[in-house]
Amino acid sequence: MSAKKHKTANGHTDGDALWELDEETLNSGAVGFTASQLFIKNPACVAYTYDDVIMMPGHINFGLNEVDISTKLTKGISIKLPFVSSPMDTVTENKMAISMALQGGIGIIHSNFSIEDQAAEVRKVKRYENGFITDPICLCPNSTVSDVMELKAKHGYSGIPITDCGTMNGKLVGIVSSRDVSFVTDRGIKLSEIMTPREKLSVAKQGVSLHEANEILKETKKGKLPVVNDNDELVALIARTDLLKNHEYPNASKNPVSKQLLVGAAIGTRPEDRDRAAALVEAGVDVIVVDSSQGDSLYQIEIVKHLKETHEKLQVIAGNVVTPSQAIHLIQAGADGLRVGMGIGSICTTQEVCAVGRAQASAVFHVAKFARKYGVPILADGGIKSTGHITKALSLGASCVMMGSMLAGTDEAPGEYFYQDGVRLKRYRGMGSVEAMSKGSEKRYVWENNSAHSIKVAQGVSGAVQDKGTLETYIPYLTQGVRHGMQDAGVKSLEETREKLYADKLRFEIRSPAAQKEGGVHGLHSYQKRLY
Numbered sequence: 001m002s003a004k005k006h007k008t009a010n011g012h013t014d015g016d017a018l019w020e021l022d023e024e025t026l027n028s029g030a031v032g033f034t035a036s037q038l039f040i041k042n043p044a045c046v047a048y049t050y051d052d053v054i055m056m057p058g059h060i061n062f063g064l065n066e067v068d069i070s071t072k073l074t075k076g077i078s079i080k081l082p083f084v085s086s087p088m089d090t091v092t093e094n095k096m097a098i099s100m101a102l103q104g105g106i107g108i109i110h111s112n113f114s115i116e117d118q119a120a121e122v123r124k125v126k127r128y129e130n131g132f133i134t135d136p137i138c139l140c141p142n143s144t145v146s147d148v149m150e151l152k153a154k155h156g157y158s159g160i161p162i163t164d165c166g167t168m169n170g171k172l173v174g175i176v177s178s179r180d181v182s183f184v185t186d187r188g189i190k191l192s193e194i195m196t197p198r199e200k201l202s203v204a205k206q207g208v209s210l211h212e213a214n215e216i217l218k219e220t221k222k223g224k225l226p227v228v229n230d231n232d233e234l235v236a237l238i239a240r241t242d243l244l245k246n247h248e249y250p251n252a253s254k255n256p257v258s259k260q261l262l263v264g265a266a267i268g269t270r271p272e273d274r275d276r277a278a279a280l281v282e283a284g285v286d287v288i289v290v291d292s293s294q295g296d297s298l299y300q301i302e303i304v305k306h307l308k309e310t311h312e313k314l315q316v317i318a319g320n321v322v323t324p325s326q327a328i329h330l331i332q333a334g335a336d337g338l339r340v341g342m343g344i345g346s347i348c349t350t351q352e353v354c355a356v357g358r359a360q361a362s363a364v365f366h367v368a369k370f371a372r373k374y375g376v377p378i379l380a381d382g383g384i385k386s387t388g389h390i391t392k393a394l395s396l397g398a399s400c401v402m403m404g405s406m407l408a409g410t411d412e413a414p415g416e417y418f419y420q421d422g423v424r425l426k427r428y429r430g431m432g433s434v435e436a437m438s439k440g441s442e443k444r445y446v447w448e449n450n451s452a453h454s455i456k457v458a459q460g461v462s463g464a465v466q467d468k469g470t471l472e473t474y475i476p477y478l479t480q481g482v483r484h485g486m487q488d489a490g491v492k493s494l495e496e497t498r499e500k501l502y503a504d505k506l507r508f509e510i511r512s513p514a515a516q517k518e519g520g521v522h523g524l525h526s527y528q529k530r531l532y
Ligand SMILES: NC(=O)C1=CN([C@@H]2O[C@H](COP(=O)(O)OP(=O)(O)OC[C@H]3O[C@@H](n4cnc5c(N)ncnc54)[C@H](O)[C@@H]3O)[C@@H](O)[C@H]2O)C=CC1
Pocket: 087, 268, 269, 270, 271, 291, 292, 293, 294, 297, 299, 320, 341, 342, 343, 344, 345, 348, 350, 382, 430, 431, 432, 441, 444, 445, 459, 460
């Protein structure tokens, strides 16, 4: 049945067509411009970043909860949330990586570690099981009450497993609880004299489910339940307090076969990084990020090829790149994903020091459009300051965003909080800052030993970011913020976003400097900005 159509007096076509925008309106700029108009037909040769660009609203015919932001990190890895934490030594170690993966994103462990230590971080993520403490602090029978008091003061723990060698994986010989030590006046007394010995302990066997463990704890009314293997060696500990606050993580990023959390790790492009990669693969890493500011180098092409030839199941993210001319070499070498961004991070001084880089919205749009032809997802790395920036990156073709400063102030980031002028802060530094280089990345910036060339040229700074609390609330805030943005733009999923982007159905505009000011908070004497 065809709709009845005839021309009305004012020139409109009656029927369905009346309710569609005519070509003239569409092409006039009245509904904004296509991404190609902004970035490709670009007579002024200007590059743009997130704040320059604003999205036009779309039509909402779905609820917020229907917005699906699941995505691809690489050709072979899908995750529920498009959030990745940066491989930086003030951002991603095992705690951050565990929390990111539990919530549906992924963390990339930095490489400012010895090979062994970086592999150990990967193992900690892989061994993690929700509700199980897989690296409990232990003591040995010869340790003293004073050792327990020290641990309690430092970590707040009271129930400490005692193993024959004083570490996890040793034979379980007892447990010391706060009640065992609280009335002991002689702090030199050995724990073997006061601990509850193995014969009197209720334990669970390796493989126990959380539900079963919970039942045992209820029955025994104890605070801690050791988990042992067939040789009676301690393999985990379950704490009643953890069970009480136990969360479900339906979005967790897991390896579909092993059911372990997904984790990535960074390596460099030096010859020794091949050994590092081998150790990381041995530890179970799912994806390796080849970490360099300018990824289009022979060094990187060779290591990407090597990784893809040597480790069959490994996914490799190469970069960083900001142009298709760089991207093509890495895609050809076998990259499963590309990291985009040069000199645009909050702590980056690369554009200032090296005069090379690109504004991030332009970089993301161009590389994503090109890489899509090869089915290679891209990761918009750096320069993200708000949920709006995330939505813009995803709307310009990125599959995920990588964040440093956004996550460095959370509880899960490495380092302790400190106060400055009454504000609670955490340290955050560039991996090319003098401070980070002197910890480990130094050899990247020193050309020759003992020569006049051996001068370090920093490409990053060291600073601090404000306390953000725990990722347990911050990631849901980011998720919901992005969902709102996508709903306002009238898109229901990230794949639909990209389809509309390339079909010229997503519309944008460039904001003048005054418009950018207008888009922020203005004209107030004072205000408080609470995020959620
Ligand atoms: N995304 C960005 O804009 C930037 C990021 N960073 C971060 O700082 C850290 C260091 O980055 P980069 O300075 O790019 O490190 P890099 O290790 O890639 O490069 C440092 C220097 O070592 C050289 N080099 C690398 N592999 C080599 C090999 N096999 N043989 C001889 N020379 C070799 C490079 O050409 C370069 O001159 C990384 O974590 C990176 O993510 C640093 C600057 C900018």
